[in-house]
Amino acid sequence: MKSVRISLVFVLILALAFVSTSKADNHQSLTIVWAEWDPANYLQELSKDFTAETGIAVDVIQIPWPNFQDKVFTAFVGKSDLYDIVIGDSQWLGRNSQGKNYINLTDWINENIDVASIYGPAMTAFAEYPKGSGTYWALPAEVDAAGYVYRKDLFEDPNEMKAFQEKYGYALAPPKTYDQLRDIAEFFTRPDKDLYGIATWYSKEYDGITMGFQQVMWSFGGAYGDADTHKVAGHINTEDSVKALEFYTDLLQFSPPDAPNYYWAETLGAYNAGKVAMAMNYFAFFPGVLNPESNEISHDKSGFFIAPAGPKGHYISIGGQGMSISSYSKNKDLAKQYMKWFMQKPVQEKWAALGGFTPHKEVLQSDIFKTATPFNEAFAASFPYLRDFWAVPEYAELLEVCQTNWSEAISKIKSAKEALDAIARKHEEIFEDAGYYDE
């Protein structure tokens, strides 16, 4: 009797598996993989229109940020057809184009997409590799930038304004330079009231401290290296870079005690908990600031400003991702159909209305976009200043070296100079191993 029951259960499982397989076969579907954040939810919502138009189901798989790269790259190594479209970081372009994980979209884009309608720097950052080659591996999906949120109630408080004016000799307002940012951070640091000046990225996780610090380094006059020769020494370990790293380390004293662990979630959490007067984050995370459920304290008292300028320039870390087709996908044509649909102006308008940061030039510059959220104007203003990390195939190794050494510098394990010298040495080792210096 027992064996009959077991057999029945077995047959039932087989039948269910067969039914579900048949059902899946009857409908065309696309799988998009992205990180777990609000824009992925917007894309899932937007894709309902595509499904309504074409009957092709779209599933946006979301992977938590800390595991995002590891999971996608592991799937690539296994040549898995799990994902059709990959919405990956701009730095991934080099590795995944040279690693043949992304298909070359150059001809298809030139024939099917109005490249002129896409914001130029976004196309370069998210789609083109090598830069300037006109070879495309992606289309920009979400264009993002690092920006700041601040407590308007504190900044506009007459008593605070007066005290600030008396102490620093100029009016309290969103900072335009890093010196002003430091002054304001210092001014609002009141540990006895559990209030601190600033929350920014210092985390060793993934690209945390690198994305936070690199824009300071560029704005102080530092650079990663020569993009043509790939020489690093003399570019990254200059006096300017040392000053920038010392400045960034110095800011830590105006941050909450847990700040060395801060990345997106933690800076957002600190701001929403009312612990800091200013917080840096990618603009795409700012809907969480305006949501009364996640931010009871200052959801209606928050303002936004673009990352400040430094003594030798004004640069901002680029965020966002491009949309590529996996070489191992069995639905490449469907994926192209989806991407073509996605880049249409009406779809981009809806994408922007949902909260997505559109790469579409006209939509991006429209008043409708700029006034859609309180932070869109600051986001649009950040565009001319965007810069990216190395996008070469070896970017992960280069990034790892930066993460480790900058984390050591802010923890005072190494001096700023020692950390930058170590990065220069290690980066050149990586480039040498990869054959960049071969004649």
Next chain:
Amino acid sequence: MLTNHPHQTSRGMSDYQLKMAFIMPTMVLLILMNIFPLLWSLYLSFHRYKASMPAAPRFIGVRNYSRLLADPEIWGYFQTTAYFVVLAVAAQFFIGFGLALLLNRDFRYKGFVTTLLLLPMMLSPVVVGLFWRFILSSDNAGLLNFFLSPFLNSPIGWTTHPKVAMLAVVIVDTWMWSPFMMLIALAGLSAVPKFLYEAADVDRASAWFKFRWITLPLVSPLLLIALLFRTMDAFKMFDIVYVLTREGGPGTATETVSMNLYKLAFRNYNTGKACAMAYILLIIIVALSNIYVKYLNRVKGEEAQET
């Protein structure tokens, strides 16, 4: 019909063939899952190869090994790992053995208390890391800092201060694995014949004498095995560091060899170099294990001589 041949089965298989038929599936599995990857990784360790790139492995001799062994940062990771192993295993040994001594007597709810004490080692290290992350948060919101706040001027940077972070990792690992040490020690203690203690009592031996000359010698072989397991496991410390101190931070304060190996292999996909690093790690663990095993054999030999 059964054949008369003593080594032949009804289907004509000899004893040897039958033996092989039973062993082969395991052997094939072992070769495919263990031996082949071991040899393949050894082969790759002498090549420049990235699993994420289409280029075939390029032979570079011992360059991966020489680069690794000449890199002061790699030695730094080994030092960090050794520091962790010594601190954590020592703490687990004393706490685990102490708990076992306390539990080695009859009292009410002994079974329940023992089960409660064993719970930490049954949890997933990632879960342990996550909830200890909240307990050891470096601001006043951290549970431990909250309780300590009346006695401190400023919160302790459990996971943010380079000199304290390793202590945090040791605390968490000790919390999790002392029960393992306790369990093994308890098994050893319960196997000590009671008549030895009774004889010592007749001779009016002190508690220390009984512990030093009866308990310790009889339990030490099992304790050594527990130490061996914990040392090997601690040397591979990865998960708690990954979660609690966010990939071995701050800086490289808690970056263990395994953490660095993970980054080398699965973030940078520097497969050749990662294989070389894995072999260096393997050699060290095998050497350490051999020291323990030799010592264990010596202890057993002494024991045999005494009996």
